[in-house]
Amino acid sequence: MARLPDGTLMQRAAAGITAACADLLGRVYGSRVVLLVGSGDNGGDALYTGARLAKRGAGVTAVLLTPDRTHPAGLAALRRAGGTVVRGPEHAEAPIRRAHLVIDGIVGIGGKGGLRPDAAPLADLAQESRAAVVAVDLPSGVDAGTGEVRGAAVRADLTVTLGTHKPGLLVDPAREYAGSVRLVDIGLALPGDPELEALQHADVAALLPVPGAESDKYRRGVVGIAAGSARYPGAAVLAVAGALRGGAGAVRYAGPAGDAVIARFPETLVSSGSPDQAGRVQAWVVGPGAGDDADAVTAVLNADVPVLVDADGLRLADRDLVRARRAPTLLTPHAGEAAALLGVSREEVEGARLTSVRKLAERYGATVLLKGSTTLIASPGDGPVRVNPTGTGWLATAGSGDVLSGLTGSLLAAGLDALDAGSVGAYLHGLAGRLAADGAPVGAHDVAEAVRDAWRDVMD
Numbered sequence: 001m002a003r004l005p006d007g008t009l010m011q012r013a014a015a016g017i018t019a020a021c022a023d024l025l026g027r028v029y030g031s032r033v034v035l036l037v038g039s040g041d042n043g044g045d046a047l048y049t050g051a052r053l054a055k056r057g058a059g060v061t062a063v064l065l066t067p068d069r070t071h072p073a074g075l076a077a078l079r080r081a082g083g084t085v086v087r088g089p090e091h092a093e094a095p096i097r098r099a100h101l102v103i104d105g106i107v108g109i110g111g112k113g114g115l116r117p118d119a120a121p122l123a124d125l126a127q128e129s130r131a132a133v134v135a136v137d138l139p140s141g142v143d144a145g146t147g148e149v150r151g152a153a154v155r156a157d158l159t160v161t162l163g164t165h166k167p168g169l170l171v172d173p174a175r176e177y178a179g180s181v182r183l184v185d186i187g188l189a190l191p192g193d194p195e196l197e198a199l200q201h202a203d204v205a206a207l208l209p210v211p212g213a214e215s216d217k218y219r220r221g222v223v224g225i226a227a228g229s230a231r232y233p234g235a236a237v238l239a240v241a242g243a244l245r246g247g248a249g250a251v252r253y254a255g256p257a258g259d260a261v262i263a264r265f266p267e268t269l270v271s272s273g274s275p276d277q278a279g280r281v282q283a284w285v286v287g288p289g290a291g292d293d294a295d296a297v298t299a300v301l302n303a304d305v306p307v308l309v310d311a312d313g314l315r316l317a318d319r320d321l322v323r324a325r326r327a328p329t330l331l332t333p334h335a336g337e338a339a340a341l342l343g344v345s346r347e348e349v350e351g352a353r354l355t356s357v358r359k360l361a362e363r364y365g366a367t368v369l370l371k372g373s374t375t376l377i378a379s380p381g382d383g384p385v386r387v388n389p390t391g392t393g394w395l396a397t398a399g400s401g402d403v404l405s406g407l408t409g410s411l412l413a414a415g416l417d418a419l420d421a422g423s424v425g426a427y428l429h430g431l432a433g434r435l436a437a438d439g440a441p442v443g444a445h446d447v448a449e450a451v452r453d454a455w456r457d458v459m460d
């Protein structure tokens, strides 16, 4: 900002937002546009955008929330372009009802908490109207830095965000309010270490383990699965199904469900004793369907290889034992399990995913993959948290988590570190869920089978 003439960034922002609005409207000329204008620069962006749309023949009405504290240059530009102004939110109803497009410039990254009482009704009016809602930078009322929503917030069809994505656009519940997200590059120099990282295809492709000419099954890594019980043999089968698709050279199974596993996957090396008797592995997965088998969990945590702990294993894992481990540990709770480990309610975890995943990683001295509508992966310390962009509601199906733990454990055995294994596992799993579902319900075994399609898609 110091290097550029005053207002340059705002003009770039307005040009980008205008282009997105024009795409959405199809025809700008003759359209009716309402601007919701707060007291900061976010409102300024909305006013400059309105001025540009008015010059192209739109009928633009600006609703000023705090008329005496409105971006002066933006307001002057709108007036020059022929826009009209109403002073105070109480005059917003009629124009919003008639609008084709509502532009939300109430508040952006300068906001705190949910919308204030005078602004809150505007979010409802915009949602009830037939107009498309475009949020400037962020849907007003969501927390930019955490994705939390504490009170009323605008629900947008499209968010045009400036300079860079914000955590609130990637993490639920705020993400749900943003609609689709379009990034406008306004030429900001960004700091090196972000709060949040989302992998894309090319990042995942670079991390996937691919066998070289010299590889054999042991060099590719052996993953051990200590899962399932007489009562829940299916969890063992699904974890093995995931593990076979994750890049390890062999899958060892140790536990009481060996018959079920071998019947479905004859390539598995099965044994019925304790994991510490099962032979060497490069990583363990413990917990899915394990019931109350605390001994298996303890045996695995005492092994000096990377360990993934899921489901029942999370309840049975001793925190001090996890903290004392030298090899990496990856915990994969869903919100309910994370809540139990943190001693808070499930709602609290779901409302504050970013804070919760960091807290859990710190408390256990382990990498944590928090599953759910937005899957997050955090290691202890201040490094970037990974957010998985491929998730889909179709994955909320029984056994899907067992597939994820097998798949991710396999990546650990193949040599990925815990943060990479967790984020690549979640990425492939989400993509596999999408490919398998293709718009219709799926079972966990379908997801496991589609992991290979996801892998090919990433490598393409």
Ligand SMILES: NC(=O)C1=CN([C@@H]2O[C@H](COP(=O)(O)OP(=O)(O)OC[C@H]3O[C@@H](n4cnc5c(N)ncnc54)[C@H](O)[C@@H]3O)[C@@H](O)[C@H]2O)[C@@H](O)CC1
Pocket (backbone or CB within 6 Å): 001, 009, 010, 013, 038, 039, 040, 041, 042, 043, 044, 045, 106, 107, 108, 109, 110, 111, 112, 113, 114, 115, 116, 119, 136, 137, 138, 141, 162, 186
């Ligand atoms: N920083 C930059 O380089 C750029 C910033 N731009 C815009 O500037 C915005 C940030 O502007 P500001 O720092 O002026 O802050 P905002 O415009 O985001 O919000 C600050 C104002 O909103 C009010 N407010 C705060 N919380 C509220 C709530 N819960 N309900 C209702 N009103 C509330 C405050 O009274 C304050 O005056 C960005 O989001 C973006 O839209 C762009 O113009 C491009 C360049």
Ligand SMILES: [K+]
Pocket (backbone or CB within 6 Å): 042, 104, 105, 106, 107, 108, 135, 136, 137, 138, 139, 140
């Ligand atoms: K906004």
